Amino acid sequence: MAITYNDVEPGTEIPPRSYQVTRLDLVRYAGASGDFNVIHWNERAARSVGLPDVIAHGMYTMAQAGRYVAEWAGDPGAVTEFGVRFSAMVPVPDDGRGATIEVSGTVAEKLGDNKVAVELTARADGAKVLTRARAVVRLP
Amino acid sequence: MALNQDYVGRVFGPGAPYEVSRVKIAEFADAIGEPSELCRDREAARQAGYPDVIAPPTFAIVISTRSTGGLRAEPDLGLDYSMVVHGEQSFTYSRPLHAGDVVTATTTVESIRTLGAMSMLVTSTEITTVAGEHVCTAKSTLVERGR
Numbered sequence: 652m653a654i655t656y657n658d659v660e661p662g663t664e665i666p667p668r669s670y671q672v673t674r675l676d677l678v679r680y681a682g683a684s685g686d687f688n689v690i691h692w693n694e695r696a697a698r699s700v701g702l703p704d705v706i707a708h709g710m711y712t713m714a715q716a717g718r719y720v721a722e723w724a725g726d727p728g729a730v731t732e733f734g735v736r737f738s739a740m741v742p743v744p745d746d747g748r749g750a751t752i753e754v755s756g757t758v759a760e761k762l763g764d765n766k767v768a769v770e771l772t773a774r775a776d777g778a779k780v781l782t783r784a785r786a787v788v789r790l791p
Numbered sequence: 792m793a794l795n796q797d798y799v800g801r802v803f804g805p806g807a808p809y810e811v812s813r814v815k816i817a818e819f820a821d822a823i824g825e826p827s828e829l830c831r832d833r834e835a836a837r838q839a840g841y842p843d844v845i846a847p848p849t850f851a852i853v854i855s856t857r858s859t860g861g862l863r864a865e866p867d868l869g870l871d872y873s874m875v876v877h878g879e880q881s882f883t884y885s886r887p888l889h890a891g892d893v894v895t896a897t898t899t900v901e902s903i904r905t906l907g908a909m910s911m912l913v914t915s916t917e918i919t920t921v922a923g924e925h926v927c928t929a930k931s932t933l934v935e936r937g938r
Contacts, residue, residue, distance in 0.1 A: 682822070683815075700874055708877070709880065710849060711823065714823035718826075721825065727845060727848060728841060728886075730884070732881070737877050783879075
């Protein structure tokens with residue numbers, strides 16, 4: 652059942668979710684998005700520019716937070732504003748498991764027109780990888 | 792290397808129109824793990840009140856990245872793309888993008904800042920239909936790390 656505007660108040664928490672990200676996910680995302688920056692798929696190139704490993708596209712991490720809030724709202728089209736700051740990299744080791752992105756969210760404010768502002772948090776390996784992450788979502 | 796400040800205020804585009812397709816939306820939704828049938832099933836999307844399948848909220852990056860690509864490739868800008876990480880990103884939608892939309896994108900360089908060895912390039916990309924309807928504004932901050 653999709654949540655409705657009347658169900659939520661400032662402080663309402665969205666159940667946290669975890670999303671696994673592997674090298675294959677990054678290759679697939681590179682192809683789908685057109686972002687072929689070598690640091691997202693070539694370990695040798697990533698290390699040569701001082702990175703610890705291949706890192707996830709920031710946009711891949713943002714997309715996980717977007718998917719999280721869209722699923723809560725029951726409609727990807729309900730997200731009218733969405734902004735993040737990328738505060739830490741998400742290294743994705745080639746070990747068959749990759750990295751885990753943990754997303755959580757809280758309703759910060761009820762706006763007019765059935766819209767709510769949601770504050771989002773994303774962590775990977777204990778580090779906050781998104782800050783100032785906020786989405787405005789229209790609920791039924 | 793500091794980026795060329797002369798680019799502040801420069802406008803790139805609109806480029807060639809981009810046609811949003813069902814196949815591309817489904818491919819993107821698969822790539823990010825977005826499970827919604829509204830991104831894949833036209834009937835489900837219509838029942839939800841959309842003209843056709845809708846794109847996930849970060850899909851506009853596909854269009855805005857094409858628009859900023861010309862800027863990033865400008866030799867006089869001095870951007871070393873292998874040293875670039877994404878700093879910030881936002882999308883403001885007038886409505887969701889849907890299959891069948893034909894849109895153009897125009898990118899404005901809002902600011903270029905240098906902080907020590909780092910440079911920050913802020914762009915704003917307006918995505919509008921070829922009929923002139925605003926769909927999305929995508930703002931991006933790229934950070935070039937110092938070597």
